[in-house]
Amino acid sequence: MNKKAIVILADGFEEIEAVTPVDVLRRARVDVIIAGLSKKLVSSTRNLKIEADMELTEITDADAIILPGGMPGAKNLANSKIVLKSIKNLNEKGRIVAAICASPAFVLAPSGVLDGKKATGYPGTEQEFGDKITVVDEPVVVDGNILTSRGPGTALAFALKLVEILVGREKAEELRENMLAVYKG
Amino acid sequence: MNKKAIVILADGFEEIEAVTPVDVLRRARVDVIIAGLSKKLVSSTRNLKIEADMELTEITDADAIILPGGMPGAKNLANSKIVLKSIKNLNEKGRIVAAICASPAFVLAPSGVLDGKKATGYPGTEQEFGDKITVVDEPVVVDGNILTSRGPGTALAFALKLVEILVGREKAEELRENMLAVYKG
Numbered sequence: 001m002n003k004k005a006i007v008i009l010a011d012g013f014e015e016i017e018a019v020t021p022v023d024v025l026r027r028a029r030v031d032v033i034i035a036g037l038s039k040k041l042v043s044s045t046r047n048l049k050i051e052a053d054m055e056l057t058e059i060t061d062a063d064a065i066i067l068p069g070g071m072p073g074a075k076n077l078a079n080s081k082i083v084l085k086s087i088k089n090l091n092e093k094g095r096i097v098a099a100i101c102a103s104p105a106f107v108l109a110p111s112g113v114l115d116g117k118k119a120t121g122y123p124g125t126e127q128e129f130g131d132k133i134t135v136v137d138e139p140v141v142v143d144g145n146i147l148t149s150r151g152p153g154t155a156l157a158f159a160l161k162l163v164e165i166l167v168g169r170e171k172a173e174e175l176r177e178n179m180l181a182v183y184k185g
Numbered sequence: 186m187n188k189k190a191i192v193i194l195a196d197g198f199e200e201i202e203a204v205t206p207v208d209v210l211r212r213a214r215v216d217v218i219i220a221g222l223s224k225k226l227v228s229s230t231r232n233l234k235i236e237a238d239m240e241l242t243e244i245t246d247a248d249a250i251i252l253p254g255g256m257p258g259a260k261n262l263a264n265s266k267i268v269l270k271s272i273k274n275l276n277e278k279g280r281i282v283a284a285i286c287a288s289p290a291f292v293l294a295p296s297g298v299l300d301g302k303k304a305t306g307y308p309g310t311e312q313e314f315g316d317k318i319t320v321v322d323e324p325v326v327v328d329g330n331i332l333t334s335r336g337p338g339t340a341l342a343f344a345l346k347l348v349e350i351l352v353g354r355e356k357a358e359e360l361r362e363n364m365l366a367v368y369k370g
Contacts, residue, residue: 015208016201016341016364019233023200023337026231034233041236046211048204048219051226051234123365139365152208153365156201156338179201180308180324180338 002031003166005064005096006086009052010037010077014070015044016152017100021066024159027175028167030063037080045070059086062095063166067108069101069122069151078107087111091145096165098147100158105129108148117143122151156181187216188351190249190281191271194237195222195262199255200229201337202285206251209344212360213352215248222265230255244271247280248351252293254286254307254336263292272296276330281350283332285343290314293333302328307336341366 036052104121105128149158164172221237289306290313334343349357
């Protein structure tokens with residue numbers, strides 16, 4: 001059976017960070033559902049409009065939850081009780097909780113799921129993590145079931161790591177080659 | 186006055202290749218218009234739905250026209266008389282004509298604007314260019330007003346080169362740093 005991943009879009013999401021995991025995971029035959037926070041037609045930081053597959057309701061079961069960054073997108077995610085409850089639900093089951101850019105500091109850290117763990121985020125957000133979290137300067141960080149990454153330029157590496165975890169290293173390597181993920185920006 | 190760029194989306198567009206230039210160029214304060222081919226709500230190769238800013242009409246004036254790849258997106262672009270006429274209109278004025286992935290071979294080559302020029306595209310599309318075009322193996326190729334690139338993994342480099350040409354090298358370098366375009370996938 002295919003794995004299932006939920007990407008949550010709130011108004012003010014970062015475009016590349018939102019779309020890259022959808023693209024890469026669907027290539028890997030993960031069932032990706034784009035869930036819009038409080039609406040189906042969601043607008044990015046720079047006014048790109050994506051029609052979500054559904055409006056977000058509390059997630060109680062999925063193999064992964066994925067939070068793009070961008071402002072005010074990350075703050076909109078952090079202010080949502082449904083988002084925080086969904087993160088906690090999946091974390092308690094040991095499912096993958098993944099966030100990039102502003103979302104590790106502004107959404108995952110306050111939720112408590114990063115306590116005692118190492119993580120990364122967009123440069124400048126380090127002090128927002130608090131003293132229970134070890135912030136490291138790497139493009140993608142995996143600690144247990146939590147996956148964090150830094151920004152648009154690391155979105156492809158972040159998505160390929162998700163494929164490696166959810167589907168396997170062989171599929172991730174195949175996609176890395178097919179998608180020409182061998183160049184720097 | 187801000188520069189103006191048109192990104193054309195046809196059903197079956199490649200997600201990362203479509204969204205990355207929109208994100209990067211809007212960060213550089215280029216006025217980007219997303220024009221949907223024959224519709225406003227356009228679906229990607231893997232069923233991501235983007236609401237375009239307008240339905241495409243023949244473009245007679247803009248600083249750049251940008252064609253994402255993806256299948257059947259590139260073939261849908263190639264089959265459109267409005268797309269081909271718009272490419273020719275802007276090429277005759279020496280404006281930037283940019284294409285990535287399948288679109289250099291399947292859209293630009295048949296339009297004639299690449300004749301006598303060098304270009305690149307997705308690996309495997311080389312033979313589709315015909316013998317009037319010199320195909321080279323580089324992530325981004327600029328020949329005069331024509332810009333071509335290879336695939337999702339080169340989309341950020343492609344978009345940053347567009348910023349360099351339309352706005353300037355300083356802005357491109359600033360965005361390269363801010364977007365963390367320093368990592369490989």
